[in-house]
Amino acid sequence: MAKRGQGLGKVLLASMLLTLTVALGGCSGDKQDGDSEKVSDTAAASHITIGIPQDLDSLVPSLSQGAGTQEILYNIYEGLYKPDSEGNLVPAVASDYTMSEDGLVYTFTLRDGIKFHNGNPVTAADVKYSIDTCAGLNGGEPVISAFSNIVGVETPDENTIVITLKESSSSFMAILSTVEAAIVPADAADLQTNPIGTGPYKFVSRSLQENVVLERFDGYWGEPAHIKDVTLKVLADSDSIVMNLEGGAVDLVARISTAQAAELGDDFEVLEGTMNLVQAVYLNNAVAPFDNENVRQALCYAVNRQEILDFVSEGKGTLVGSSMFPAFGKYYIEELNDLYTTDIEKAKALLTEAGYPDGFSFTMKVPSNYQQHVDTAQVVAEQLKQIGVTADIELIEWETWLNDVYQGRDFEATLVGVDASTLTAGAMLSRFRSDAHNNFINYNNQEYDAAYAEALAAESVMDDDRATEAYKKCETILAGTAANVYIQDMCELVAVRKGYTGYTFYPLYIQDFSKLDIQ
Numbered sequence: 001m002a003k004r005g006q007g008l009g010k011v012l013l014a015s016m017l018l019t020l021t022v023a024l025g026g027c028s029g030d031k032q033d034g035d036s037e038k039v040s041d042t043a044a045a046s047h048i049t050i051g052i053p054q055d056l057d058s059l060v061p062s063l064s065q066g067a068g069t070q071e072i073l074y075n076i077y078e079g080l081y082k083p084d085s086e087g088n089l090v091p092a093v094a095s096d097y098t099m100s101e102d103g104l105v106y107t108f109t110l111r112d113g114i115k116f117h118n119g120n121p122v123t124a125a126d127v128k129y130s131i132d133t134c135a136g137l138n139g140g141e142p143v144i145s146a147f148s149n150i151v152g153v154e155t156p157d158e159n160t161i162v163i164t165l166k167e168s169s170s171s172f173m174a175i176l177s178t179v180e181a182a183i184v185p186a187d188a189a190d191l192q193t194n195p196i197g198t199g200p201y202k203f204v205s206r207s208l209q210e211n212v213v214l215e216r217f218d219g220y221w222g223e224p225a226h227i228k229d230v231t232l233k234v235l236a237d238s239d240s241i242v243m244n245l246e247g248g249a250v251d252l253v254a255r256i257s258t259a260q261a262a263e264l265g266d267d268f269e270v271l272e273g274t275m276n277l278v279q280a281v282y283l284n285n286a287v288a289p290f291d292n293e294n295v296r297q298a299l300c301y302a303v304n305r306q307e308i309l310d311f312v313s314e315g316k317g318t319l320v321g322s323s324m325f326p327a328f329g330k331y332y333i334e335e336l337n338d339l340y341t342t343d344i345e346k347a348k349a350l351l352t353e354a355g356y357p358d359g360f361s362f363t364m365k366v367p368s369n370y371q372q373h374v375d376t377a378q379v380v381a382e383q384l385k386q387i388g389v390t391a392d393i394e395l396i397e398w399e400t401w402l403n404d405v406y407q408g409r410d411f412e413a414t415l416v417g418v419d420a421s422t423l424t425a426g427a428m429l430s431r432f433r434s435d436a437h438n439n440f441i442n443y444n445n446q447e448y449d450a451a452y453a454e455a456l457a458a459e460s461v462m463d464d465d466r467a468t469e470a471y472k473k474c475e476t477i478l479a480g481t482a483a484n485v486y487i488q489d490m491c492e493l494v495a496v497r498k499g500y501t502g503y504t505f506y507p508l509y510i511q512d513f514s515k516l517d518i519q
Contacts, residue, residue, distance in 0.1 A: 046227060046228035046229060046518075047227065047228065047229040047230070047231070048227050048229075048230055048231075048251050048252060048500060048513075048516060049230075049231045049232075049233055049249065049250045049251050049252075050230060050231070050232050050233070050250065050251065050252045050253070050511075050513070051232075051233050051234075051235040051241060051244060051245070051250040051252070051253035052068065052072065052232050052233070052234060052235065053068060053234075053235060053236065053238070053255070053369040053370060053398070054066070054068055054234065054236055054367075054369050054397075054398035054399070055208060055209050055210075055212075055234050055236075055399075056068075056069045056072060056073070056206075056212060057069045057399070057402060058192065059073070059191060059192050059193075059195040059203070059206070060191045060192050060195070061073055061077045061179050061180055061181075061182035061184065061191075061195075061197070062133060062134050062143040062144065062180050062181070062182070063143070064179060064180060065402060065406070066398070066402060067277070067419040067421075067509040068398075070178075070179040070180070070421065070509070071509050071510050071511045072212070072232060072511065073179045073182070073195075073197075074179055074199070074510050074511070074512065075199050075200060075201040075214065075230075075511075075512065075513045075514065076117075076195055076197045076199045076201055076202065076203060076214070077179055077182030077183070077184070077195070077197035077198070077199055078092040078093055078182060078183065078197060078198045078199050079092060079093065079176055079177045079178065079179075079181045079182050079183060080092060080093050080094040080097070080108050080127070080161075080176055080177070080181075080183065081094060081097075081173060081176060081177040082177050083177055083422070083423070083506070083508055083510070085504050085505070085506050085512070085515075086507075087327070087423050087506075087507040087508070089173055089174060089177050091111065092111075092177075092198070093110070093111055093114060093122060093127065093183045093198055094108040094109060094110060094111060094161070095109050095110070095111040095112065096108075096109050097109065102168060103165070103168025103169070103170075103460075103462060104164060104165050104166075104167075104168055105162060105163070105164050105165075106162070106163045106164075106165075106172070106173075107160060107161070107162050107163075108127070108160070108161045108162075108163070109159060109160060110122065110123075110124055110127065110158075110159045110160070110161065111221055112159075113221065114198060114221045115198070115219050115221070116185055116196050116197065116198055117196045117197060117198070117202035117203070117217055117219075118185070118196050119219065120185065122183060122198060123158060123186075124155035124157070124158050124159060124160060124161050125155060125186055126183060126184070126185055126186045127153075127155075127161045127183050128153045128154075128155050128161060128186075129184075129186035130181070130182065130183045130184050130186075131147070131150065131153045131161075131163060131181070132153055134147045134180065134181050135147035135148065135150040135153070136148065137150070137152070137153065143180070144175070144178075144180050144181060145430075145436075145437060146169075146171075146172075146175045146426070146430075147175070147181070149165050149166050149167060149169060149172070150163060150164070150165060150166075151164050151165065151166050152164045167460040168459075168460050168461070168462060169456075169459050169460060170459045170462055170464060170467065171422070171424040171425075171426055171459060174422035174423065174424045174427075175422060175424070175426075177422065178421045178422055179421070180421065182197055183197075183198060184196060184197065198220075198221070199217065199220070200216065200217055200220045200222065200223075200224065200225040200513070200514040201214040201215065201216060201217060201225060201230060201513060201514070202214065202215055202216075202217045209234055209236070210233070210234055211231055211232055211233050211234060212231075212232040213229070213230070213231050213232075214229070214230040214231075214232070214513070215228065215229055215230075216228045216229070223514070224514075225513060225514035225516075226502065226514070226515075226516060226517040226518070227513070227516050227517065227518065230513050233249065233250050235250070235253070235369075236368075236369045236397065236398070237368075237369070238368070238369055238370065238371035238374070239371075241253055241256060241260055241371075241495075242260050242263045242264065245264060245268065245495055245497070246263075246264070246265060246267075251496070251497040251500055252494065252495065252496050252497065252500060252503070252516075253494070253495050254492065254494045254511060255275065255370070255372065255490075255492055255493065255494070256270075256371075256493050256494070256495050257312070257313070257371045257372050257375060257493070258312070258313050258314045258316065258493065260371070260493075260495070261493050261495065264495055266498075267497060267498055268495050268496060268497055268498060269495075269496050269498060270493055270494065270495055270496075271493070271494040271496060271503055271505075272316070272491060272492070272493060272494075273491075273492045273494065273505030274318070274325075274326075274327065274489055274490070274491060274492055274505070275417060275419075275489060275490040275491070275492045275509070276325055276327050276419060276420070276489065276506075276507055276508055276509060277325060277417035277418060277419040277420075277489060277490065277509065278320055278322075278323050278324065278325055278417060278418050278419075278428070278486065278489060279320075279372075279373070279376065279415070279416070279417040279487045279488050279489070279490050280320075280323075280415070280416075280417075280418070280484040280485055280486045280487050281299065281303075281364065281377075281380060281413055281414075281415050281484060281485035281487070282413065282414050282415070282416065282418070282440070282441050282484045283296055283299075283412075283413050283441060283483070283484055283485070284409065284411055284412055284413065284441055284442055285441050285442045285443050285444065285483065286409075286442035286444070287411075287412055287442075289354065289356060289360055289362075290362075290412065290413065292354045292355075293481055293482060294350045294351070294353050294354035295350070295351065295354045295356065296481070296482035296483070296484075296485075297340070297347075297350050297482040298346075298347040298348075298350040298351045298354070298387060298389075299347070299384065299389070299482070299485050300339075300340035300482045300485050300486075301340050301341075301342065301343045301344070301346050301347035301350065302342070302344060302347040302383055302384055302386060302387045302389070303340075303342070303380055303383050303384070303485055303487070304342040304383055305319050305486075305487050305488065306319070307379070307383070308376055308379045308380065308383075308487060308488070309488060311375075311379050312372060312375045312376050312379060313372070313490065313491055316490075316491035316493075317488040317489065317490050317491045318488060318489045318491075319337045319487070319488055320336075320337060320486050320487070320488055320489055321333070321334075321335075321336030321337040321338070321339050321340075321479050321486050322336045322475040322476070322478045322479040322486060323418065323428050323429060323432065323475060323478055323483075323484075323486070324425070324428055324429075324475050325420075325428075325489035326489060327423065327489075327507040328420075328423060328425065328428070330468055331425045331468065331471055331472065331475070333472055333475055333476065336475065336476065336479045339479050339480070340482075344386050344387060347386075347387045348387050348388075351387060351388070351389075358388055359387060359388025359389045359390070360388075360389060360390075361389070361390040361391075361392065362389070362390075362391060362392070362412045362413055363391075363392045363393075363394050363411075363412050363413070364377055364380075364381070364391045364392065364393050364394065364412070364413045364414060364415055365394045365396050365401065365404075365405055365411050365412075365413070365414045366393055366394070366395055366396070366414065366415050366416070367395075367396060367397070367398050367401045367416060368395035368396060368397060368398075369397070369398050370416070370417075372490060373415050373416055373417065374393075374395065376415055376487065377391075377393050377415040378393065380415065380485070381393055391413070401414070401416070405440065406438075406440050407440075409440055409442060417490060418431075419508070419509040420508065420509070421508070421509075422508070423507060423508065425455070425467075425468075425471040425474075426455075426456075426471075429452065429455075429471060429474050429475070429478075430452070432445075432448060432452075432474070432478060432483065433448070433449055433452055434446075434448075434449055435449075441483065441484065443478075443483050445477060445481060445483075447477055448474055448477045448478070451470050451471075451473040451474045451477060452470070452471075452474055454466075454470040454473075455467045455470035455471045455474065458470055492505070498519075499518060499519050500516060500517070500518060500519070501516070501517050501518070501519050502515045502516045502517040503515070503516060
């Protein structure tokens with residue numbers, strides 16, 4: 001007998017999000033009341049310019065890497081299902097689905113009348129092409145590693161898509177709902193220059209390193225976007241953000257610093273939410289001296305995380321002790337936050353034991369377009385001086401960070417925030433398996449690999465309790481071995497010009513332009 005999933009809703013993710021309200025309570029996304037000036041000009045009333053910290057790394061959804069890219073592509077592309085602002089998975093390209101009792105066969109019904117941005121109807125063949133591409137069934141390796149679990153995609157009729165798995169997985173629907181797994185036309189000539197999706201906004205143009213222009217898709221199957229035109233202006237120089245806001249060049253910028261917020265005048269509201277990521281000093285575990293656990297632990301004891309929050313964001317943010325942030329609810333282990341309390345003498349003793357009694361020097365690469373990370377790196381560098389360790393900060397462009405650090409693994413340490421594409425434990429923890437393609441810190445721990453394998457085995461038989469405990473063990477191992485110097489889930493400050501409303505915080509790294517409106 002098949003199980004029907006009209007709209008996963010809170011059924012799949014409810015237990016995962018039990019503490020979401022608590023996690024977000026300190027940084028509410030509610031809009032501020034006040035005497036906001038309305039955008040009076042007719043053209044402005046249907047247009048908004050949004051500042052983004054870097055250009056998109058790809059316009060092809062399956063090839064996108066950075067969270068800053070995927071949060072934009074969310075507006076252009078959709079999967080069979082998609083996450084909403086409550087963290088629920090809701091129907092998108094598909095109208096519903098059924099799952100076989102053994103969890104191996106998913107049957108999706110194509111949404112009636114849904115169209116691509118070019119006006120062509122979405123067909124079952126388009127869906128098969130898209131999923132086959134992600135799973136490597138069109139030839140080559142799987143584009144999405146988790147899709148290697150897919151053994152076949154069939155289209156018994158023009159409205160039905162049947163996906164068969166090797167092993168059942170409780171996280172399959174969440175993975176299927178990522179931007180990377182978006183449905184695209186099978187006959188698309190070049191998505192990199194002409195992206196075509198089914199989302200509320202369609203692509204108009206792009207000027208490399210300058211802007212991306214989107215337009216409301218009036219043929220959208222769901223609730224239409226309120227604002228007609230959206231221009232995404234690249235602000236790679238974080239020092240120019242306030243000038244661009246005050247000068248009228250941009251109307252909205254997410255993830256500004258507290259110092260930048262303080263510089264803004266009365267024409268702006270500053271909204272608060274959470275970034276839903278894990279900011280840390282990520283250490284290359286394969287490079288000396290960070291191949292030594294005592295050295296990594298010494299850094300953890302030397303860093304004062306609360307001092308970082310106080311200095312960088314006026315105390316805003318949530319401390320984290322491993323690779324999981326509070327919105328994950330049942331997976332988040334708050335007790336790990338207290339594993340390393342600041343202890344300078346213990347840090348020095350660990351360095352001596354590791355063979356570095358006089359400390360050492362290393363280079364910390366930091367993307368220059370994220371001011372919060374730059375500010376945090378500067379505080380960390382000052383704190384490490386107390387144990388004789390010199391951290392030389394090297395500011396690099398985002399594209400360089402992706403190529404050299406993330407893909408090339410050519411670094412000693414880096415300070416960034418790592419996010420999750422889905423509210424599944426694997427989205428945060430799979431990258432630390434020794435054989436993971438995205439294990440950019442070169443973490444290699446047999447106990448960790450075994451615990452992660454146990455989590456996958458439990459998921460394959462739908463044993464959620466057992467899987468949760470295994471994932472928690474993974475987090476505990478990461479913390480105990482000081483895989484990285486974990487700091488915080490950062491508080492997100494969003495500057496919005498008065499007159500624009502509707503900005504919505506998601507429990508994932510998403511910017512939903514369709515909800516923006518004009519007062």
